[in-house]
Amino acid sequence: MKTKCFFVCFLLALLSSCNNDDANFETVTVAIPEVLSMSEFRKSVSVKDPQIIEELGKIYAYENYIFVSDVAHGIHVIDNTNPESPQAIKFINIPRNEDISIKDNFLYADSASDLVVFDISDINNIIIKERLENVFVEHSLQRPAEADFIDWGSVDYKSDMVVVGWTLKEERRTIDKNSYVDNFTIEAASADSRASDNVGTGGSLARFQIVKNYLYTVSSHEMTIFNISDLTKPTQTSTFYAGNNIETLFYAENYLYIGSTDGMYIYDLKNAEAPEYVSEFIHWTGCDPVVVDGNYAYLTLRGGNNCGQQDSVLEIIDISDKANPTLAARHILENPYGLGVKGNRLFVCDGNAGLKVFNKENPLDIKQIGQFKNIQSKDVIPLKNTLVMIGGNSLYQYEYTDNGVAHLSTFSLN
Template identity: 60%
Template sequence: MKTKLILCFVAICPFFSCDDNYEVVQVATPQLISKTEFRNSVTVQEPHIIQEAGKIYAYKDLIFVGDIDGIHVIDNSIPETPVLVKFIKIPVNEDISVKDDYLYADSATDLLVFDISDINNEVSLVERLEDVFTIYDYNFPEEADEADYSKYNYEEDIIVGWTVATERRKKQDDLMFTDFANNAVESTTGTGGSLARFQIVNDYLYTVGSYEMSIFNISNLSQPVLTNTNYAGWNIETMFQKDNYLYLGSTNGMYIYSLGNPSAPEYISEFTHWESCDPVVVDGDYAYLTLRGGNACGQLESVLEVIDVSDKANPTLASRYTLENPYGLGIKGNMLFVCDGTAGLKLFNKENPLDLSMVKDYNNIQSKDVIPLENSLLMIGGNTLYQYKYLEDDINLISTFQLN
């Protein structure tokens, strides 16, 4: 019996680390295409099925829904019966913003500008600013321990996906991610949800990646100019603008920037919390953050935090409420709408921000993000787009639209 156990151990050793200097790791290798091929792949197509619904954005009578490889355009002129009208194929796209019929979208390292003034007949790409964004870990697989960038050339390649394999490797202290940055008339503006990374304020477009903020002057809408790129903070996920300030939600806190000088936002302060996924919205003297624990988001606890930001230099925790699986949130008047993931949509009366009272709990639906518009509430969740009419302390369903 003892001999058999020894033989079994020897047989296992080639597959697992039997030497303290080695370990078994999940290694992610980037899937690459050339920048030339990548840039030639932007097209405007007829509407087709949505594969994986992402962020939502509203502009006039249009709703934009992010997908794996671009943006679906929905005609919402009749909210009871929305209609898909276009698909703008934009590879490696994270977010969009729209001002006066010009749509701004990131595409990996590039910023694209589309003229959408005639959305039903022609959508045209009018400008591309190349290599203005740094890509750190686009859609990096959660199950991976390390990345193998040995075949990646920052100057020539774009990462469009990943493959993950189990490997036995010698232990090393290198960081998993590599920074490649050193290698290289009244206006109408749309509205994004709390998961947005783009914000337009007057003549400037502000975009945020994991660690960098890029500022573009869009006074000439069809020809934006990159005016600044700054370090923004650690692992930034979302950006919200209110009253001449930017509020950045990161996995370890909230950063506040002043837009006193719009071309160069000034860091004011940060509010630190445990590691979690963190969108933020602001109204008056209070910021509202949802912190989602579990998976890649960090801690197990999930909460809604109310932060007193009356003193921008010294934000402080005012109150905290336990949630189950929170994502995005939004504000309309005295109502705070909180998307609690698989636990549904929760409506809080925030007349007293220090003592929120939940007035409605729609726990039979799935919710990811909301956009409180002037006359209706948009919500996305479970591959469904919901539209609601506001009532006093409640909402009434206008329509549901299946996204796939």
């Protein structure tokens, strides 16, 4: 009997110990960096046949082509000669690419700390013309959203290496609430009238803008400017602090508008090589693309996750006095990303709520006149004859109508 009681007590103690151990552990998702040496990294730029997209990034339009970025991997080139039936024709493999801009058949793309120049005059024979090394002092690769930790100890990371991606795995670890990492920034070694130009058009999420003979680029805190008078041999003119937590860059009527998580910065381009800070409109923390039309700036603020904890809204800012921008109106949205304007129409990509179309004839009292539901919308470019939008690994196109837009085609990038 004593033996039986002892055995029962032993089991209870063992179970109690297991339960206590479980309370101290959790299953987490760990991101393991995938790295290349800088020499291998720079050699890996290439032009390939069409590929399946991995993660939808940004959108850019130039002549009859649409360029869709694949986050940190490169650019999908789509022939849009017939918007009702677009065709994928090439993939430009550019590791750690985030943005592009095009002028007169020369495509400028970032690749981690470098700027790479391509000649796309023959789209079937794209040629690398130039690479400016270490011109972007600051560049970051955000950890995957589903990852809780970054495991640096699993790789032999050296200063001449570049992180090009992640491998995810699950691990059982001791709970440590203070060790979570949201993102990281790699510090790289540093060397320290538009309408008439044959320049492409980016979406509202763009960080690159070409204005006449200059390429303006922004990172999270800095603006870097390149003189592209010689399209094949750009030269870096300056890099300077331009704002906090910068996300987007938009050009209108000789001003640059910088969208950040904290506000909107306005810079005057009367001196093209030295943009002059004019003012800042401060708002609550939120992801913030901005577009401008006339005396008003339209910006979306997306709350939740890493973007902030406030509501998601569309804000309309009166910029008639550039030195004193003021809030003119605010409208609640669901999960907004990019936006665009054309004439009296305002197009807003409201995430899972789809594409929303507003009449902005009176900017202080805009009216929703249409919505395309059951699609994921991320960014939009209002072209001359069609509206181009990306979302959910698809390219959507719409034709303009008196009442808004009508669906024209859907092209899957998968």
